[in-house]
Ligand SMILES: CC(C)=CCC/C(C)=C/CC/C(C)=C/CC/C(C)=C/CC/C(C)=C/CC/C(C)=C/CC/C(C)=C/COP(=O)(O)OP(=O)(O)O
Ligand SMILES: O=P(O)(O)OC[C@@H](O)CO
């Protein structure tokens with residue numbers, strides 16, 4: 122599964138709990154983005170997830186489910202991304218929900234389609250931070266330490282810098298970039314147009330664009346080419 126995500130430079134994240142018209146969905150899926158991730162931190166149900174998957178399947182691009190609620194474990198995705206929030210003291214978001222999921226779904230779990238994401242949640246004023254009780258008051262050294270736990274101690278395929286709803290501190294992103302060697306570095310949060318997309322694309326492997334799809338789809342679409350046109354900096358040239 123690592124091979125599937127390796128080429129992903131740009132992805133759109135669609136929230137099953139939000140409305141998106143057919144025209145907008147078509148534009149997003151035909152934009153040239155590398156993949157769609159379906160996910161949200163609240164209000165994700167089996168029904169709204171099935172319905173969004175069926176609509177996305179009209180288009181020919183990979184579609185992953187980022188599992189945030191057991192009730193929404195819908196079969197038929199190309200990939201299942203499993204978040205573990207590293208910077209919370211509430212272990213249910215690191216292991217607890219995961220244990221329950223495995224007890225509940227057992228042999229139904231398509232293990233070969235699962236990828237674990239080491240989440241570092243950095244916007245204290247986001248649903249995901251409130252939900253998981255994440256400690257978002259991290260400086261660059263602390264964020265970098267969590268990133269190395271994911272990359273070097275846990276060997277996770279993905280480190281996800283999650284600024285959901287706000288544009289991140291690029292000094293922190295840069296520090297994390299310098300330290301992550303094996304994991305694929307995802308960044309998501311507050312990208313509202315091409316300039317921000319380019320800045321992030323220079324530092325991270327994969328750029329995730331979410332909320333702006335729902336408020337200004339034209340700006341969201343411009344991020345695709347912006348990421349394509351941006352060369353990623355080598356760690357040595359940061
Ligand atoms: C049978 C079948 C098809 C199985 C496939 C999947 C499955 C159930 C596998 C079982 C194995 C397993 C280990 C599952 C994990 C179960 C689980 C619920 C884990 C908890 C994951 C977690 C830490 C969730 C917390 C929230 C989170 C990190 C969500 C990620 C998405 C995210 C941050 C969205 C942003 O939220 P948004 O709502 O957009 O925020 P804003 O409102 O601020 O925009
Ligand atoms: O919605 P935005 O702020 O673009 O963030 C994208 C994604 O990281 C959310 O999980």
Ligand SMILES: [Mg+2]
Nearest residue numbers: 136161331332
């Ligand atoms: Mg969102």
